Amino acid sequence: MADIPATRRPPAIAASPLLRLLPPAARHILRGAPTIMGAAGEALGLSLSMPACRASLGGVRSALWLGPDERLLLGEASSAAETASRLGQVLQQQPHSLVDVSHRQVAFAIAGPQAATVLAAGCPLDLDPGAFPPGMCTRTVLAKAEIVLWRRDDDSFHLEVWRSFAAYVSGVIAAAARELTEPG
Amino acid sequence: MLLITCPYCGARPELEFTHGGQAHLARARDPAAVGAQDWADFLYMRDNTRGVHAERWRHTHGCGRFFNALRDTTSDHFIATYRVGEPPPGQP
Amino acid sequence: MQRFSALSLLSHALGGHRGWTPQWRRAAPQPAYDAVIVGGGGHGLGAAYYLAREHRLGKVAVLEKGWIGGGNTGRNTTIIRSNYLFDESAALYDHALQLWEQLSQTLNYNVMFSPRGVMMLAHSVHDVQVIKRHVHANRANGVDNQWLTAQQAKEFCPPLNIGDIRYPVLGAALQRRGGTARHDAVAWGYARAADALGVDIIENCEVTGIRRDAQGAVTAVETTRGLIRTPKIGVSAAGHTSVIMSMAGVRLPLESYPLQALVSEPVKPVFPCVVMSNTVHAYVSQSDKGELVIGAGTDAYTSYTQRGGLHISAHALEAVCELFPMFRRLRMLRNWGGIVDVTPDRSPIIARTPVPGLYVNCGWGTGGFKATPGAAHLFAWTIARDEPHPINSPFTIERFRDGHLIDEAAAAAVAH
Amino acid sequence: MTQVLRIAEGGRIDRSRTLRFSFDGRSYTGLAGDSLASALLANGVHLLGRSFKYHRPRGILAAGAEEPSALVSVRRDGARYTPNLRATQVELYDGLEAHSQNRWPSLAFDVGAVSDLLSPLFPAGFYYKTFMWPRRGWKALYEPYIRAAAGLGRAPTQADPDRYANRYAHCDVLVVGGGPAGLAAALAAADSGARVILCDEQAQFGGSLLAEPAGERGALIQGEAADAWLARSIGSLRANGRVTLLPRTTAFGYFPHNLVALNQRLTDHLANPAAGQTRERCWQVRAQQVVLATGAIERPLVFPGNDRPGIMLAAAARSFLNHYGVIPGTRAVVIAACDEAYRAAIDLHLAGVAIAMIGDVRTCADGAWPEAARRAGLPMQTQTTVQGTRGRLRIKAAQLARLDPQRRRIGNIQTHACDLLLMSGGFTPSVHLHSQSRGKLAWDDRVQSFVPSQAAERVRSAGSCRGVFSLVAAIEDGTGAGGSAARDAAARVTAFPTAAHAPMPATDGAMAGYAGALPQPQAAPGGKAFVDWQNDVTTRDLALALQEGFVAIEHIKRYTTAGMATDQGKTSNLNALGFVSQRLDKAIAEVGLTTFRMPYTPVTFGSFAGFARGELFDPVRTTPIHEWALRHGAVFEDVGLWKRARHFPIAGEDLHAAVARECRAVRSACGIFDASTLGKIEVVGRDAVTFMNRIYANAWNSLAVGRCRYGVLLREDGFVLDDGVVARTAEDRFHVTTTTGGAPRVLAMMEDYLQTEWPELQVWLTSTTEQWAVIAVQGPHSRRVLQALVPDMDLSAAAMPHMSVAHGAICGVPALLFRVSFTGELGFEVNVPADYALAVWEAIYQAGAAHGISAYGTEAMHVLRAEKGYIIVGQETDGTATADDVGLGWAVSKLKPDFVGKRSLARPAMSAPDRRQLVGLLTSDPQLVLEEGTQVMQAAGQRPPARPIGHVTSSYHSAVLQRSIALAMVAAGRSRIGQTLCVAGADGDVPVQVTSPVFYDPEGKRLDG
């Protein structure tokens, strides 16, 4: 029996000018005591001991603080196995949990001068760059869905959304974006 | 919609949280040893304080942590929020 | 008591209505009573009325911290039904419903009981199973409740959108004997009738303490209007029950949550019945004055503020607009909140307490208006005889210790 | 007739743009910038509606949000019909179609008006006293009549096609109200660099300044003409990038922690909104600091016949004249209890309106404006009251009298012909929002009103909404409030401003006004004196309420309905209080106020719902295999937020036929089922097994790596919460599955115990529900179908026994393969990363073609598991069932000292002999399928109230058994196996035999194919 082409097939989403579905990625949830984060970070070439609600970048990888004992590790789709083995080596002896969630969620880029306003249709956080500066990230809600929101720069955001909520989240974004293009 | 200060993430909208009921009701280490009335008290009886009371919240759609809060149930204003394991501020 | 009737109205009209006298005296607290009811809502006033009428318990007072009927009685969506799942509940609520059917005549006060039918919607296969289970259980209990197809549901309530919605309506349970009543009239009607039987209704009188003797039995209540001696105290204070019971050192399985309701601007008759959907959280009826009366949900946290969050009423309105898309253009006239005392099994407590002479009627949560006459009647019985009536004997405090819960919530019965 | 009462110049309307509109089918013209009210007045139309109870002819009382009477319906098209709009707030657009309400057959001739004659029969609360006979009479007879009579406009009958939007916003300073005080506050805050939002319910900013005559004739602000100041202020706010200006936006609700809700109207003023253009936007603004500058509302005066068309508030008339360029009448009588009335009189006089008389209620009137009126030679007198008015559809005359302090008449009754009566009882500060925020109110004698005192949020009031009435003072007040609000916001001050944050500037009594009913000469007959226009509440109603013992203001409100109309008593509450305090001889402050609640003015339901409608009402969750199911004609069911394929009918099969076929396929060949919605949790860490032992009722030490076990989860109260297969994939790692609906609940419960009860455990939880898609392949041929696709895995019974798990690859895709069965057949569950699921599913389906594979849905799955007596949590259990009740006692560890729920199982009731237990039921007629939910009876023919001993939880036709089967929870059921009980069906009792819940393959032979 021939292998099926192992191309990843993301869920269907609602189209809208400001919203772009980002290519498939490798994702891991790393959980454990703060004490493991130093070594783990070094192994991946970025800092995992960042302050609360901040992301850190390192080469092809990035890491998002989701909670005091929880990080979301993002990398290129092909890097999943390597991430696991690198962490496996340095963390062998330390209690921790590493779980591959590459397919659990999808990523959106929402960009443009209107980005924050569009998100404000469903996200109750203060998205003024003063209050939510580039580099900040957090789990939060968009209307009735949970999302991970990460501001890349003043007018572009990175969203992580559980795949079955992708249609809904993109739908809300589309409706909000559409509303902004109206007269008056 | 309340504004709740998560000890880890700061002030956040209530929509991100789940309410966890009265705080500081510890589950007995050996429930088998607990008498019928005491067990019922643990399961069901609540102070339901009118005034300042200690309650649990979880920053479910945030950092995911449970924490405790002192809130005045006659105004819904928070006096303080603090981490699990810490005593309520102003008390030893 | 001045008799109310079309005729008396006419004759008083001729006299320019100068002849009407106060519907209840503004009684001042006496030093002692044979029984004191704490809480001047429908339940408390009703209990006093039945104590005086059926148990001749001597001198009875109702102590109300504010104005009678100002608690949940005065702020509820007035849905009345008895199609609860468990035998114990069905017996309790149907006892009340039977009293409702007579209440205007009993009290000689038009409480506008309007059995226009209460319809409960099913939106999923699971809903259908749960609701049909109710229908069958009710039939066995002799409580009317009937299954309607989605089409029949629409015929019964034409504005209902059964089709192109997120959660299509798969059917509904209809209790034709269910309906609504005028909340204020219930409080005033009981007050007037109780007053006529000699009950003292004392407003602006907040209970601040409970005195007990060496044996622990109650002897008096402390109030903002002085000390009142009494051997029997019946607490019927809804959202504030925990506060009062703690004055006697009694802890209860209660938590008080904000529950909101709202009304639209009044419009001409458009809504023939009561519709409830637990799945999308909407409760709608139209009052005699024309407002749509809409029930929202409880907030997540306990509170005594009598107000709730915007997202809670917004959520209810989302559902209303989905089920009745033509109401999207109607406008909210007023929104308010009450304080509902919720038990872990969503069933009430009408019982003696560990403290001799102290009785409690509470835990009605989001759904006790419908029980008003029944609960009042049974509470009076329990106070007068110091033992529960068979109908309320399962609704004890001890059931939580022993595990004999009557879990209407778990069995997915709806609130209100 | 066209705008005969429009003045030649002046006002803020655009005379170059004439707009056509119709009222009750009759066409008129108005001007751009008109409100419907001003346009009708320009055409001499004063009769706009009929009152709620007595159907009295009613006109326009006010010019703004407080209007109680002039309610109309506006119809854009069949679906865009809006009742109960205040004509004073409806912006005119070309083609506007308005209708009056609550009248039949016509506005001028309304049959309902007889109720006015019969009014002695309908005093306050009359309905409580009658309609009680016969007993059924209320519902059958009286109520329908009362209902038809009540209600204002008609509700729309078609679905509303318009769109609504939500927006969250945050700012340092939110300023509510764009009058002079609000503008000044916004300017001051903006100057200090604060993020400011300024909203005003009106189309233009300016508030009361809009009612000032243009240029020098208007008020001056530091020597500058008001309109120049206004233009300059708005200009500089517009220019500021940190300021958001929201006109047509009403702040309607104040919620805890400085959350203020705004309703913004975007299209109602447009002649032709773009197709699908958003109609309203609901803003939720979280503000560091709030400044309320909501102004004051003029009070009517209460005297007999005070409700006729043509009777109007003085400030309103001034606004119609100076804002809209309309003369509301030709000959006016002015009744003043406050100097503001004189300003109106003077402006109207200059515009050519004859002033028949200015009657002042007070004993002297010597303020600046009365003086100016005197200089202008206007007829004036003090100590005046109104004894009555005449005119049916429009006021024709007013009867004035002068009274001495003992209410004895001085001189004769004076009858003044007029077509306009202006009144000003002073101004009631709009404290609605301050009070909604739970801030305290204090009675202020100087302004004869309640004003804000101690705040309960970070909020300040400025200008006339706190009784600072003079223009200059109001602006200074606004500047002060805006400045300090911005400073506190910058300093993140959390304390609430104290009442003393800004002392009240001195005010002369000139604006104090009057509250209550005007004094009447003793024993004057007097007609109806209205307090609440819209609800037809008169002084007699209030008096009757008091007489009947309704003395608490909240009782008076509810008994008379005063203040309960759509205007929420904006013009009536203080007069009602005044009247009550007069009658009870109690200070108004002691009488107290009723509660202010949201919304400040009525708000469209649709705007609360916003985007949440149709597809966006709730998230629609679908699995990666959904589109395949769609392509193959699946019928879906809603399970929580998920859409799940219920069955796959082919060629016109009904549910029953399709399910029978799908079941047969599974039992005889092979079925494929999408189980992706199952909850999945990865439990990882050194103490994983300890954690599992504490959380689950089962024992886990003995579970070897590579094996699975069915787990039962109890609530702390001992009842079944959830269940699912748990696999141990490593010493320190469990792959836990939960029910579809239970996933979030279970994860939350686990986190709760972990974080709050057992923080010492080294375990972490991660949801993998959506990481893994789950493809169940079940049936005797399932092994053959799969083996081909997993070349490097050995699926043989030896290598992969029942309840085992293995890592591997399927079609080259990483997979976690379970050998489990929820059907009783040989079966596997293939877990693959979600993005690959569709391809893998299709591959399996293809491979299965040769083996008669068939896709099956949730309904077949339910039947198959029922044939085996497997429970479904939520169907067999309902939160009141223990594990033992549903036959899972075996799964509950007897040895473990503790686990969640164990202690509760020791409670007497949990082991009571008559607990309902899971059993099977067989009807004697094999074709009869019992309805789920039917009740099980001890014996046939019981009359209600009969006590059922059980109920049917699952009931199906079993294709393989060729008969109906049912699962039921029956009291002491297991002891009744073999007995015959009966089930109360819709048509008569049905005998049923109690059996074991396992109907098919009790020995479980088929598990190995």
Ligand SMILES: Cc1cc2nc3c(=O)[nH]c(=O)nc-3n(C[C@H](O)[C@H](O)[C@H](O)COP(=O)(O)OP(=O)(O)OC[C@H]3O[C@@H](n4cnc5c(N)ncnc54)[C@H](O)[C@@H]3O)c2cc1C
């Ligand atoms: C928004 C809302 C909607 C609802 N909808 C429905 C519905 O549709 N159908 C239904 O059946 N039920 C409904 N309910 C529930 C129902 O209103 C209550 O269960 C019922 O009215 C309780 O009546 P009560 O007389 O026991 O309590 P209340 O009417 O609240 O009376 C208790 C009284 O005790 C007084 N009190 C408190 N403390 C003291 C003290 N220390 N001293 C003296 N007096 C004190 C209070 O002031 C109050 O007046 C709803 C409730 C709310 C809030």
Ligand SMILES: NC(=O)c1ccc[n+]([C@@H]2O[C@H](COP(=O)([O-])OP(=O)(O)OC[C@H]3O[C@@H](n4cnc5c(N)ncnc54)[C@H](O)[C@@H]3O)[C@@H](O)[C@H]2O)c1
């Ligand atoms: N109406 C009168 O004739 C009258 C009476 C007293 C004072 N004054 C004058 O009023 C001025 C005082 O100015 P001010 O700014 O205090 O009051 P203002 O009446 O000039 O402004 C209040 C503004 O707030 C708006 N508003 C009220 N509630 C609102 C809400 N909930 N949401 C959004 N907008 C809302 C109103 O539409 C109005 O535009 C002085 O010029 C004083 O002389 C006029």
Ligand SMILES: Cc1cc2nc3c(=O)[nH]c(=O)nc-3n(C[C@H](O)[C@H](O)[C@H](O)COP(=O)(O)O)c2cc1C
């Ligand atoms: C069934 C019902 C109908 C109501 N109808 C109206 C109404 O038409 N107008 C109104 O202003 N309030 C109405 N109310 C709400 C009351 O004004 C008031 O908000 C409620 O009794 C709670 O009291 P509070 O707001 O003073 O706390 C209604 C309340 C109920 C329970």
Ligand SMILES: [Zn+2]
């Ligand atoms: Zn947090």
